[in-house]
Amino acid sequence: MTAGQTPLDRHAVPVEGDLSLPKPPGVIRRFWSRHPRLTDVLVAAAFTVPAVGASLLVAWVPDSVRNPDLAPLGAVVYVVGGATLLWRRRHPWAVLVVAWVISLVGVPVWDSVDVTLMAFALYALAVYGSVRAAWIGLAVSALVTAAGSGVVAAIAIESNVPVTAANFSQIGALLIVVLVGINIANRRRYVVALLDRAAQLARERDQTARLAAADERARIAREMHDIVSHGLTVMVTLAEGSAATTTTDPERAVVAMRQVAETGRRALTDMRRMLGLLDDGLPGELGPQPGLEDLAALVERFRGAGLRVTVSAEGIPPADPAEQLTVYRIVQESLTNVLRHAASGANVTVDVRYGTAGVVIGVTNDGPVVAPPLPGRGRGTVGMRERVALYGGTVESGPRPGGGWAVRATLAHEPAPAAAASTTPDESETAR
Known part of the structure; x- marks a missing residue:
């Protein structure tokens, strides 16, 4: 001194x-x-x-x-x-x-x-x-x-x-x-x-309060991305299909536009629910996050947008709502990427295995890549990595040898002690 x-x-x-x-x-x-x-x-x-x-x-x-x-x-x-x-x-x-x-x-x-x-x-x-x-x-x-x-x-x-x-x-x-x-x-x-x-x-x-606020903002940003990306992708696909069938099949075009409106209303509801987490002045808009019981409705929306989706599940689903939300969002993001990048009428297989140690999710499709595909910046893949990292899991995605694309995600039932930092997606994942 x-x-x-x-x-x-x-x-x-x-x-x-x-x-x-x-x-x-x-x-x-x-x-x-x-x-x-x-x-x-x-x-x-x-x-x-x-x-x-x-x-x-x-x-x-x-x-x-x-x-x-x-x-x-x-x-x-x-x-x-x-x-x-x-x-x-x-x-x-x-x-x-x-x-x-x-x-x-x-x-x-x-x-x-x-x-x-x-x-x-x-x-x-x-x-x-x-x-x-x-x-x-x-x-x-x-x-x-x-x-x-x-x-x-x-x-x-x-x-x-x-x-x-x-x-x-x-x-x-x-x-x-x-x-x-x-x-x-x-x-x-x-x-x-x-x-x-x-x-x-x-x-x-x-600093702890700021870090907690940053984590909460990142979580809400992931949810908003999944909601907006899914809703807009389905709406764009349905609108393009409706425009293509307006003259040849007006009734089918009307049904597609009604699905567009329903998808938009559902997306607005989800956005209001997420915004309600940021502003307590939105009474009546809060609700439970989607879970595994909502997977059937999610798949039906993609089927209505033109995807041929086959779902298979095995084992006992987890009871944790946060883990169920993670599984739901991974399936949603994977199907949204297929709808955005693959050709119309692609065959998609969703395979979910619930085990004693964790969950394994596989989403594959056989559709060729659309040229040009709908715009994307790869944030969905980053969001999936961040979600599974919270449960000590991994995400692997890439092209299949016979054509199409495959996504495989694994996560444990218990959250990881410290969330792993998300890695930068490679060029092929960013392109998707």
Whole structure:
């Protein structure tokens, strides 16, 4: 830790979000914490005024010391030393060095070692520096005090107190000052650490909320893609078929257009339900997500759009609604891709196997690719990968050797501990 201001001194306590920090107890303590510069001025005055006053008093009482003519010089030295206390927070080492010099310079004036300024500097070093710096400063201060006392003894100044006793008492006083400063500094650092930890927890809370919101947006985006992509693909296919049979088979064209309207209404209902998850102000539009019991109706809609779909299922379906929705969406996206990219009248086989460990879904078709196919950007395949990744599964898709396309998805009954990141689809999947 450098010898500078702590976060508490700079009033830079980190605050994140709605983190509410407790106020320091007491009106007086809060006042001093808000006015650090005023505190420094008062501390400097607390040292300078008595020291200068004592120096001037010595000048008026010539018999009090051996060299009363040097008393005015001592007053000037004390003014300089008191001025350095204004920088005790940012530069405690510099203040302590000045205190050592002033203590030695004052020996001829006071016939003794004055450790008052040294005590102020050591306290500042302990509070605004580090514990190691405080002990080093105390050791050097003890040497300076001993050296000054040696000078006093060498010039044989008469004193009622033995030099060694005075020396030990001064060093003991400095030790007490350092211990008090270290205790206060440790408490301040502990408070700063608690505030930093609270701010970190607040940031982690906000980040967790943002990640949860991002996951929810991604989930809703997948649902919206499946709803819109499926609905519009079926509607476009039915509309093209109706336009092609308007003159040759008007009744069939009418039926196709009614299916277009029904598909559009169903898509709107699904979209309202999804939007209801985003806005609580849409009452009456919320409903259950589709499940395995809705697969038959889904297949019928694709059959009405011209696909020849064969469905086979084996095993006991899972009871988890989320897993049922995943199976439903994978079948829906696979059939939508067939309707979008394969030729009209393609034969499609949907094979769903429910096992004890998981579900295996296979969707194959024998239709050649339409040129040009309906536009797509491969997001449906990415969505399928993301869905099965939540259950620790995989998706494989690609062209069949004999023509057509095949999709195979596997997923476990239990969600994966950590959702795997979706991989980038290859060029063939993106094209589909």
